[in-house]
Amino acid sequence: xxxxxxxxxxxxxxxxxxxxxxxxxxxxxxxxxxxxxxxxxxxxxxxxxxxxxxxxxxxxxxxxxxxxxxxxxxxxxxxxxxxxxxxxxxxxxxxxxxxxxxxxxxxxxxxxxxxxxxxxxxxxxxxxxxxxxxxxxxxxxxxxxxxxxxxxxxxxxxxxxxxxxxxxxxxxxxxxxxxxxxxxxxxxxxxxxxxxxxxxxxxxxxxxxxxxxxxxxxxxxxxxxxxxxxxxxxxxxxxxxxxxxxxxxxxxxxxxxxxxxxxxxxxxxxxxxxxxxxxxxxxxxxxxxxxxxxxxxxxxxxxxxxxxxxx
Amino acid sequence: xxxxxxxxxxxxxxxxxxxxxxxxxxxxxxxxxxxxxxxxxxxxxxxxxxxxxxxxxxxxxxxxxxxxxxxxxxxxxxxxxxxxxxxxxxxxxxxxxxxxxxxxxxxxxxxxxxxxxxxxxxxxxxxxxxxxxxxxxxxxxxxxxxxxxxxxxxxxxxxxxxxxxxxxxxxxxxxxxxxxxxxxxxxxxxxxxxxxxxxxxxxxxxxxxxxxxxxxxxxxxxxxxxxxxxxxxxxxxxxxxxxxxxxxxxxxxxxxxxxxxxxxxxxxxxxxxxxxxxxxxxxxxxxxxxxxxxxxxxxxxxxxxxxxxxxxxxxxxxxxxxxxxxxxxxxx
Numbered sequence: 001x002x003x004x005x006x007x008x009x010x011x012x013x014x015x016x017x018x019x020x021x022x023x024x025x026x027x028x029x030x031x032x033x034x035x036x037x038x039x040x041x042x043x044x045x046x047x048x049x050x051x052x053x054x055x056x057x058x059x060x061x062x063x064x065x066x067x068x069x070x071x072x073x074x075x076x077x078x079x080x081x082x083x084x085x086x087x088x089x090x091x092x093x094x095x096x097x098x099x100x101x102x103x104x105x106x107x108x109x110x111x112x113x114x115x116x117x118x119x120x121x122x123x124x125x126x127x128x129x130x131x132x133x134x135x136x137x138x139x140x141x142x143x144x145x146x147x148x149x150x151x152x153x154x155x156x157x158x159x160x161x162x163x164x165x166x167x168x169x170x171x172x173x174x175x176x177x178x179x180x181x182x183x184x185x186x187x188x189x190x191x192x193x194x195x196x197x198x199x200x201x202x203x204x205x206x207x208x209x210x211x212x213x214x215x216x217x218x219x220x221x222x223x224x225x226x227x228x229x230x231x232x233x234x235x236x237x238x239x240x241x242x243x244x245x246x247x248x249x250x251x252x253x254x255x256x257x258x259x260x261x262x263x264x265x266x267x268x269x270x271x272x273x274x275x276x277x278x279x280x281x282x283x284x285x286x287x288x289x290x291x292x293x294x295x296x297x298x299x300x301x302x303x304x305x306x307x308x309x310x311x
Numbered sequence: 312x313x314x315x316x317x318x319x320x321x322x323x324x325x326x327x328x329x330x331x332x333x334x335x336x337x338x339x340x341x342x343x344x345x346x347x348x349x350x351x352x353x354x355x356x357x358x359x360x361x362x363x364x365x366x367x368x369x370x371x372x373x374x375x376x377x378x379x380x381x382x383x384x385x386x387x388x389x390x391x392x393x394x395x396x397x398x399x400x401x402x403x404x405x406x407x408x409x410x411x412x413x414x415x416x417x418x419x420x421x422x423x424x425x426x427x428x429x430x431x432x433x434x435x436x437x438x439x440x441x442x443x444x445x446x447x448x449x450x451x452x453x454x455x456x457x458x459x460x461x462x463x464x465x466x467x468x469x470x471x472x473x474x475x476x477x478x479x480x481x482x483x484x485x486x487x488x489x490x491x492x493x494x495x496x497x498x499x500x501x502x503x504x505x506x507x508x509x510x511x512x513x514x515x516x517x518x519x520x521x522x523x524x525x526x527x528x529x530x531x532x533x534x535x536x537x538x539x540x541x542x543x544x545x546x547x548x549x550x551x552x553x554x555x556x557x558x559x560x561x562x563x564x565x566x567x568x569x570x571x572x573x574x575x576x577x578x579x580x581x582x583x584x585x586x587x588x589x590x591x592x593x594x595x596x597x598x599x600x601x602x603x604x605x606x607x608x609x610x611x612x613x614x615x616x617x618x619x620x621x622x623x624x625x626x627x628x629x630x631x632x633x634x635x636x637x638x639x640x641x642x643x
Contacts, residue, residue, distance in 0.1 A: 035534045042536040046427040063458060115350050115351055118351050131355055135358075140557070140560045140564070144567075144594055145564075148614045149365045178358060208347035237452075238453045263453045263567075266457055267567065270453075270460055288451055
């Protein structure tokens, strides 16, 4: 910048210019120092925020793990619960119940959700917009409301089943999973390039066939991830099961009967003042935590792996 | 390669586009195409029926209670068999207070964490930490509640709450006995639960700000923090607001963890250290024992009130999020 030539010889410039320049330079230096200080304080408080937010989250996982590992054994996962006061016993009824309830929920929610996502992908307009909005709002509905809904439709007086049963819990969980599956599947299907659809259709391939072998295959990583995350979310839920599944301490495999579930076992044992009950609660919490984390991690790995293959 | 093929085919009367269209329509009429359409439509129909059924069945089940006490249900609830009143107003206040505590605790920490992960931390640190927080977001609420009840609650009773009572000005909020289970503890547990949500969503909002904005601010001589404060956060503001609102929706609707740690007391709380009740905890604690009829109906009325509050908050959040996406030119 040769345009900004200032007299460099101190003798030739007036005192005022020199003084002003010193002043400007000085205040710029001070401003930078101040800005740096403010920046350092702000960045420092962000680091503190990270520490504060990680501390309880990690403490929670670590504590559950350390208490849970002490509680579990082979017998803990293979035996049914013993009556209070009698040592031993396990949570096999809860594990079996959770697996059946969530499995049935997935059997309901995955096809319906996938079809609904296809509908949203294929169709524009007010109806699709309304469904999408419905899915978004349903995502935010408190899970207890879904449980009470299932109770009102399937269990309460004048309803379809009329008594507490595993399948009612599956229905509540399916409603919980639906919006997650719909939104994730829609996003995954939209990520399949439109050209591929059109190429398939231009070849004269039947539309259902294009969807099956181009769209669904191209969207597979996203579909698997979305569905697994929905399952992971459903496994950990308690509120939708409380007034539908009821809980059972015997090994029940008939979904038309009241069943046990991991989250219900934790809930009923947490409130008791006995160390033995709390021990069971921690052990169950650990099993549940492992289950949920494994599902989430597998979901991420699947999507990463299939993404890499697709490239 | 296909030129010869094209020449062999006699020129159709239809233009190519119309020909393709007609061909597609013919395909469409085939059974396979029809079955696919039926499948899609039935998926959409089942979903629509479920969403409408949820609203209709809850309203229908609650109608007895609403009919019995009218608008006053929103404050004093209705009678159960033993002439006990469900104090809806107290539950609403409890819900709002615990959510407010959670938001006040979690938002500064969460947004600070998001800013650090998205803007300030080197990638080798930010990437694993982000994955860690995303994974922790999957921890079931019952596990958080168990931890809150058996670990956090004694710690609050012996250390945190006595300490808060000694702070001069804040002492007004924190007076009374330090039991452990309290509105404050419930709010804190909620804060732990919504923290990953806030971090994940605000991080997405922050990192979707254009790199050019950051570089421009940097070129003007802004320090690293000034870039974040003047260029990144203002652009990501709507996204962060939406994150906070969606987290608020989650805190309002959380029931099981709150029911474990709030102490379940149907009285107007005089301080944050007092045990209280929220809509969610009241539903959980009373639904099982409620008698059929008016009693159950009024608890389903509480569900409807809770549903209305969370739906309001969530719709607000969704609209905000959509406005942000449209502002960036993305298609929703």
